[in-house]
Amino acid sequence: MKEEYAVILAPSTSYAxxxxxxxxxxGMLCKLIPVPRQLSSDCGVCVRIxxxxxxxVLDIIRGAGISIEGLHEI
Amino acid sequence: MTISPERLVYLDNAATSWPxxxxxxxxxxxxxxxxxANPGRSGHRLSIESARIVFETRQxxxxxxxxxxxQRVVFGxxxxxxxxxxxxxxxxxxxxxxxxxxxxxxxxxxxRLLEEQGVEVTVVHCSQQGCLDPGEVEAAIQANxxxxxxxxxxNVTGTILPVGEVGRIARAHNLLLLTDEAxxxxxxxxxxxxxxxxxxxxxxxxSLYGPMGTGGxxxxxxxxxxxxxxxxxxxxxxxxxxETQPEFAPDRYESGTPNAVGLAxxxxxxxxxxxxxxxxxxxxEVALCQHLLEGLSALPGVTVxxxxxxxxxTAIASFTINxxxxxxxxxxxxxxxxxxxxxxxxxxxxxxxTLGTFPDGTLxxxxxxxxxHDDVDMALHAIRQLAGEKTA
Numbered sequence: 001m002k003e004e005y006a007v008i009l010a011p012s013t014s015y016a017x018x019x020x021x022x023x024x025x026x027g028m029l030c031k032l033i034p035v036p037r038q039l040s041s042d043c044g045v046c047v048r049i050x051x052x053x054x055x056x057v058l059d060i061i062r063g064a065g066i067s068i069e070g071l072h073e074i
Numbered sequence: 075m076t077i078s079p080e081r082l083v084y085l086d087n088a089a090t091s092w093p094x095x096x097x098x099x100x101x102x103x104x105x106x107x108x109x110x111a112n113p114g115r116s117g118h119r120l121s122i123e124s125a126r127i128v129f130e131t132r133q134x135x136x137x138x139x140x141x142x143x144x145q146r147v148v149f150g151x152x153x154x155x156x157x158x159x160x161x162x163x164x165x166x167x168x169x170x171x172x173x174x175x176x177x178x179x180x181x182x183x184x185x186r187l188l189e190e191q192g193v194e195v196t197v198v199h200c201s202q203q204g205c206l207d208p209g210e211v212e213a214a215i216q217a218n219x220x221x222x223x224x225x226x227x228x229n230v231t232g233t234i235l236p237v238g239e240v241g242r243i244a245r246a247h248n249l250l251l252l253t254d255e256a257x258x259x260x261x262x263x264x265x266x267x268x269x270x271x272x273x274x275x276x277x278x279x280x281s282l283y284g285p286m287g288t289g290g291x292x293x294x295x296x297x298x299x300x301x302x303x304x305x306x307x308x309x310x311x312x313x314x315x316x317e318t319q320p321e322f323a324p325d326r327y328e329s330g331t332p333n334a335v336g337l338a339x340x341x342x343x344x345x346x347x348x349x350x351x352x353x354x355x356x357x358x359e360v361a362l363c364q365h366l367l368e369g370l371s372a373l374p375g376v377t378v379x380x381x382x383x384x385x386x387x388t389a390i391a392s393f394t395i396n397x398x399x400x401x402x403x404x405x406x407x408x409x410x411x412x413x414x415x416x417x418x419x420x421x422x423x424x425x426x427x428t429l430g431t432f433p434d435g436t437l438x439x440x441x442x443x444x445x446x447h448d449d450v451d452m453a454l455h456a457i458r459q460l461a462g463e464k465t466a
Binding site for chain 2: 011012013014015017018021032033034035040044045
């Protein structure tokens with residue numbers, strides 16, 4: 001079965017890494033990847049998560065008061 | 075004649091600490107050899123690893139000063155750059171800023187330039203020991219005052235200024251407080267929230283025991299980022315589709331490739347400080363400094379400046395020998411005794427005017443975590459000998 005992902009776009013790499021650390025601490029699988037071109041022309045990275053975890057992940061990020069730029073299925 | 079490094083007594087820690095914990099150079103070599111890539115630019119594993127190191131350092135710095143948000147830790151070259159960012163970023167013509175009579179030129183020079191551009195500057199005088207009366211700061215507040223900007227400890231005498239009390243005054247009058255922590259960061263407890271500091275300027279290479287070229291400004295939550303202009307504009311690795319500067323921290327203030335190798339070293343030095351404990355280092359330095367101050371004060375022909383009580387200052391002794399120029403004494407200490415210190419005005423003419431030591435300045439011994447009782451004894455022995463020549 002093909003794995004289904006979503007990505008979280010952050011204002012900058014610094015925020016993407018903050019989110020990565022937060023998710024790792026909460027035991028959520030994630031990986032930093034370059035932002036897919038169709039989503040943004042940014043040269044930075046975004047946080048890739050499993051789509052099924054999206055709701056939990058968003059709750060964790062919001063709970064920590066970190067602002068994000070969006071969540072997109074890829 | 076060459077002096078072996080073993081024979082040198084390094085008493086110039088107030089200019090930059092030396093030696094550094096071995097972990098610092100190890101972390102920097104490791105970064106150069108294994109990571110190396112540009113943080114926050116490309117998306118590959120080494121770039122991400124580099125960005126992780128930079129972010130980790132941000133978190134360590136935030137934690138160290140009890141700052142609420144690591145993203146508001148803005149890295150730069152040193153305290154000078156941080157103070158320039160805060161002062162030029164915030165102050166507009168017609169606004170008023172209050173500073174002290176014990177400041178370094180890193181504070182006074184940007185303020186004097188801003189004064190020429192229409193910013194009103196009040197310098198609150200300090201006592202001859204370098205002490206600042208918070209009541210006088212409060213009395214200097216005007217309707218157009220926006221900022222109180224002071225150092226936490228003088229680089230000339232080590233005198234610790236009452237930052238917490240000035241912070242309370244700033245809050246009561248809805249003003250911002252900017253502190254220059256050049257001499258205190260790592261050497262004396264600094265708590266951004268308890269001390270009500272809104273903008274904290276620090277350097278990595280002094281009592282934080284990190285490499286030169288590291289430091290920054292921590293921006294508190296009361297500071298409006300949109301209002302505070304960056305010193306420079308450029309690439310940040312974010313919002314690259316736009317030709318205007320990002321409006322969020324830290325990117326707004328961190329254009330260009332950062333000193334990631336230096337920050338790797340700074341992270342190692344902060345971890346070293348956390349393991350060793352700054353209270354433990356502080357009590358070591360207080361004991362050495364008290365010994366130094368008492369020893370110097372007891373010597374005929376020697377005048378020591380500042381509070382003369384190690385508890386009320388950082389580990390500095392600023393002094394003169396009657397009828398001898400500090401520059402001449404400094405050279406002889408180096409040549410004849412292998413003792414390295416700093417002489418002159420220490421980039422702080424304003425502080426020397428307060429002390430009455432302008433324009434010749436003083437000799438300054440700056441102690442650090444790696445100095446020993448023996449180092450202090452050797453320094454006292456040398457000064458006794460040099461001062462003795464003049465009084466004999």
